[in-house]
Amino acid sequence: MTKILITGANGQLGTELRNLLDERGAAYDAFDSKDMDITDKQAVDAKFDALKPAVVYHCAAYTAVDKAEDEGKQVNWQVNEDGTRNVATAAKRVGAKLVYISTDYVFDGTNPGEYQVDDPTNPKNEYGKAKLAVGPSRRRRMTTTSSGRPGSLASTARTLFTPCCGWQRIMTS
Numbered sequence: 001m002t003k004i005l006i007t008g009a010n011g012q013l014g015t016e017l018r019n020l021l022d023e024r025g026a027a028y029d030a031f032d033s034k035d036m037d038i039t040d041k042q043a044v045d046a047k048f049d050a051l052k053p054a055v056v057y058h059c060a061a062y063t064a065v066d067k068a069e070d071e072g073k074q075v076n077w078q079v080n081e082d083g084t085r086n087v088a089t090a091a092k093r094v095g096a097k098l099v100y101i102s103t104d105y106v107f108d109g110t111n112p113g114e115y116q117v118d119d120p121t122n123p124k125n126e127y128g129k130a131k132l133a134v135g136p137s138r139r140r141r142m143t144t145t146s147s148g149r150p151g152s153l154a155s156t157a158r159t160l161f162t163p164c165c166g167w168q169r170i171m172t173s
């Protein structure tokens with residue numbers, strides 16, 4: 001059975017994902033920030049080395065978009081850039097596929113139509129900049145099916161089960 005690890009497991013997306021995995025009787029290891037603080041590289045490495053997951057759903061993030069502009073600026077970068085790098089590095093070391101969820105904040109909002117995954121990025125806020133900062137060269141297109149809108153979170157979680165035909169970006173090891 002595929003070994004699955006979920007970060008940010010008690011957040012909105014992590015919860016949807018756990019519910020779907022539970023419905024299907026799939027086994028997984030799920031961590032919130034108390035169990036595994038992704039900004040703590042040693043803690044992340046220890047969990048990954050012990051569990052050796054095959055697939056990692058990286059749902060942990062600092063998502064206070066407005067606060068990220070001022071009082072939350074530092075933690076935004078610590079979690080969304082440094083923390084994600086810790087997760088990506090550990091995933092690479094153990095040979096795990098990493099599913100990382102992007103955001104429409106990586107775009108500047110000037111496109112008159114819907115954005116496609118390969119459209120040029122131009123984040124206008126700290127949240128979008130931090131989310132984009134983690135190794136653009138490691139991202140590759142999967143599909144264009146997910147909008148990333150809050151209303152589509154459940155369907156987004158469902159698409160994460162089929163990473164070859166579902167989610168818009170995946171960061172590979």
Ligand SMILES: NC(=O)c1ccc[n+]([C@@H]2O[C@H](COP(=O)([O-])OP(=O)(O)OC[C@H]3O[C@@H](n4cnc5c(N)ncnc54)[C@H](OP(=O)(O)O)[C@@H]3O)[C@@H](O)[C@H]2O)c1
Binds near residue numbers: 012013014059083
């Ligand atoms: N929700 C949406 O509609 C939406 C849309 C587009 C993209 N996304 C993306 O989907 C991902 C998940 O979003 P979400 O809506 O599920 O966010 P969320 O509800 O805010 O959940 C984020 C989770 O990350 C955890 N976290 C924060 N700092 C952490 C740390 N240092 N170490 C470990 N865990 C930490 C939080 O745990 P604690 O509460 O314990 O701190 C929380 O459970 C994000 O990357 C976001 O950009 C979401």
